[in-house]
Amino acid sequence: MKNIAEIRDCFGCGLCAKVCAHEVIDIRLNEKGFYQPYITDPAKCVECGLCIRVCSFMNHSGTPSPVKCYAAWSKDAGVRMTSTSGGVSYEIARHLMGVGYGFCGVRYNSDKHRAEHYIAETVEDLHWSKGSKYLPSYTLEAFTRIDPRKKYMVVGTPCQIASFRNYTELFRCQDNFLLVDFFCHGVPSSLLWEKYLTRHGSGLGKIRSATWRNKDNGWRRSYCITLDGSKKVYRSSGRDEFYTMFLGDACLGKACYSSCRFKSDKSYADIRIGDFWGERYKDDQAGVNAVVAFTERGDRVLRDADLELKEFSFAEVSEGQMVSNAEYQCFYPLVMKGLGSRFNLLPLLSGMVYLYRKLKSWR
Ligand SMILES: Cc1cc2nc3c(=O)[nH]c(=O)nc-3n(C[C@H](O)[C@H](O)[C@H](O)COP(=O)(O)OP(=O)(O)OC[C@H]3O[C@@H](n4cnc5c(N)ncnc54)[C@H](O)[C@@H]3O)c2cc1C
Incomplete structure (x- = not known):
């Protein structure tokens, strides 16, 4: 080829x-x-x-073993509260910016209704990276702006980061990049978001921001979508169509089912982050990150950042995380066709996925 x-x-x-x-x-x-x-x-x-x-889709190579594993959270209560889990991503970025790094992470662009990588020039710009955007992110503009002779922290899905690792090795600029990925469920189609916005976003005025998680009811119950419109605010409650489809593995990228090689302890990043879903912090409502350092350099950065760190085994830190790829569902072609339709079939499709999963769990 x-x-x-x-x-x-x-x-x-x-x-x-x-x-x-x-x-x-x-x-x-x-x-x-x-x-x-x-x-x-x-x-x-x-x-x-x-x-x-x-291309990490085409090239397969071995991944390093974890160096150290932690439960971690920001010492700044405000950062912890406004981040998805413990605010580790923000704190690593804030520390690295202080020693001359740029930051490349993901923000929500409410004009284009998409998640996109961007370059933060100042600590204030880091604010936009807080929070998971459960959408495919558009990388090209930001990645094109990255100068390999300068230092950057880059955050992304494990597959994005695996390709970034190939890039830094190819251009011999590894020392300039600190790469961070996360335990990844898979990425849902942007068609799902398009249909969700049409259904719940109309009548709110101009959507100024969107968030997928918030801690109003605590971290353990933080799966709540908020659309902040100029006239009204929408907040999801109960059985949400977006999460039924996303967590029901109904419309992830085809590669997430068949080609992902980055689950659990398979990572090309210096640091992997995620939610610490294990028993140990089951009563915590402020948010705790699961953190794995895959390089000594990653571990040094973690210890230098403004973080509370508690060391545990990989088994404990990764409890509750997926160990294999999402299961391809027999209704996938039907769902994708439905999401691509000019009609908004989201209530029908999410109802079908919900019922299918209920029946499956009874069997
Ligand atoms: C699609 C997706 C699937 C995930 N699946 C899991 C999972 O199965 N288990 C788990 O424990 N955690 C998962 N996460 C990560 C989790 O939601 C938190 O982001 C993570 O715990 C970090 O929390 P935090 O408090 O440090 O930072 P946060 O405040 O959440 O910061 C998130 C960081 O991720 C980056 N980011 C946000 N959205 C995207 C995106 N669409 N693409 C690439 N980078 C992005 C931001 O730049 C930021 O640096 C997933 C995240 C995404 C986006």
Whole structure:
């Protein structure tokens, strides 16, 4: 294979487009609502193969073993409260910015209704990265702005970070990057978000921000979507259609079912973060991160950041996390067709997924 022209349903990480010196690769949403590369001008491709070499969808190699594992949270109660889990991502970024690093993480763009990577120039800009956006993130603009001669912390899904690791090795700039990923359930289609917004966002005025988790009822019950409109605010309650579909594995990226090689202790990052779902902090409502350092450098950074750290075994820290890929559901083609329809079939589809899972759990 000379370039990524034939790759379909990949991780959509965008590194192929970043490394293409001839700028013939673009990253666009495919018909299923996931990012994918497209060759815009095949005649200009010089077949250098760089796009293939950085691609974590195409390249498989061994991952390092965990160095140290922790339960962790920010010492700043405000940061902890406004982050998804314990605020570890924010604290690592704040520490690294203080020693000359830039930050590349994900914000929600309420004009384009999408999650996207961005570059934070100041500590104030870090605010936008707080909170999980359970959507595919558009990486290209931010990744293109990253200068490999400068220092950056980059946060992303494990597959995005695996390609980023390939990039830093290829261009011999590993020392300039501190890479952070998370325990990842999988990423749902942006078509799900589009339909959810049409159903619950109309009548709210201009949507100024969206959040997927909040701790009003505590961290353990934080799966609540909030749409902050200029006229009204929407807050999900009870059985939410978005979470029924997302956590019911009804519309994840095809690659999440079949090609993810990054569950549990398989990571190319320096640091992996997540929710500490295990028994030990079951009564905590402020939020605790599960944290795994995969490199000595990652571990040093954790110890230098403004974090409370308690060391445990990997088994304890990763309790409750997925160990294998999400199960491909027989109704996947039907769901994707339904989400792509011009009608809003979300209530019907989420009802079907809910019933199917209930029946399955009874059997
Ligand atoms: C799609 C998805 C699936 C996840 N699945 C799991 C899981 O199965 N188990 C688990 O324990 N945790 C999972 N997480 C991570 C979890 O939700 C928290 O983000 C994590 O615990 C970190 O918490 P925090 O308090 O440090 O930071 P937060 O305040 O949540 O900061 C989150 C960090 O993640 C980045 N980020 C946010 N959205 C995205 C995105 N769409 N793509 C890439 N990067 C993003 C931000 O830049 C930020 O740096 C998932 C996150 C996402 C986005």
